[in-house]
Amino acid sequence: MAESGSWQTLVDGGESGEIVLAVDFDTTGRPEARFSDLVANLQTDFGVWESSPPPGGGARARTGADYIAHWAEPLAAERPKIKAVLGFCAGSVYAAALVERIASWQQERPLLVIFDPEVSAAQTLMWQYHKVVGFMASVISDEDVATARKAGAELHDRTPEIGALKDGLIALIREIGEPAFTRVGLDEARREELFSVFESFLCYLAAAADIDPLDLWHDAVAFSSASPLSGLRAMRAAGVGGERLAVSREIEIDVEHGVMLADKELAAAVSALLNG
Incomplete structure (x- = not known):
């Protein structure tokens, strides 16, 4: 799958054969911690694949549907057993849509885990x-x-x-x-x-911005940093979504947004969630 151009392998899976997908925009030199930092602290037996952008850096992927197709089509062809889909910031929007797509062919619905989710505007x-x-x-x-x-x-x-x-x-x-x-x-x-x-x-x-994730987030576990201008805290303060802005469970982590994915306590909580 790493050779598909849609996903890169962050860690090979163990005997379970199950995969965790991580959706984020990762680039060299970015100041925020990334999913590779989270994976380094996870205590799980799952493989982790991280999203790669469409060819041309997204210039030819004009819609949210284009991005979802880019990531979902190789998954549909290979049909790995997907345990969970993780999303960071705007990646939480795509992660929610991917869970919906995967649930159309996989009997067990993947867990949706989002970190300081945000909608694009x-x-x-x-x-x-x-x-x-x-x-x-x-x-x-x-x-x-x-x-x-x-x-x-x-x-x-x-x-x-x-x-x-x-x-x-x-x-x-x-x-x-x-x-x-x-x-x-x-x-x-x-x-x-x-x-x-x-x-x-x-x-x-x-x-x-083409994807409305609010209803899809109702089944999600959300991790919220201490940063007031990030994630659910910022969305609530701005009145985004009103009563539609809700998740099944919110876990607050006392770290700033930019370093949350490198936090060891967060990694322990994510490990427990995935292993549960």
Whole structure:
């Protein structure tokens, strides 16, 4: 399955032959802990496969259905026994949809486990855009930073549709980043790598907005970090989903969002859940 282009093996399974799927957007240099950190602390006998993005970094996968098909089709062909599907942040949206798809051919419904789940919205994309502008602040002037932030805000105001907003933000980052990265000596290949990661991530976030996960999360076990601007805490504060925002069980972990997947107490709780 690791050779399918849809999943990569984080850990080989043991005698049980069962698999845990993990859905996340993982990339070199990301500051947050990742599922590989969680897996390093798990005490289970299951294999763990992590999602890989569609070819071209998601540029040709325009909808949430495209992403689900990319991940589900090789699973449907091979039919491994799937114990659980894990999702981190926006990956929790895709994880919920994958559980539904897998349940269509597997008699035992996989467990859904989500970590600081979030739904994708225009503001989600804007947050990522501003993070990238902040990253470039060391190589562009304060005036250019202010201009970039204003241009992003104006684009957001006139572009309510999330797909068009995504395309506009990708174009803006290239417009700002090309001269900035050239000035500091980044060659074309490295510049393109950085732009491609940003484009791929925005495609992943924008496509997740096609899927309404709220009812699907009702059967989930959710782990919530201590960060007030992340996960269920942030969604409740913003009034997202109203009474529809509910999970079967919520486990609060007293760590910040960015390091939660590396927390050993969280890993112990996940292990107990999977082994139960």
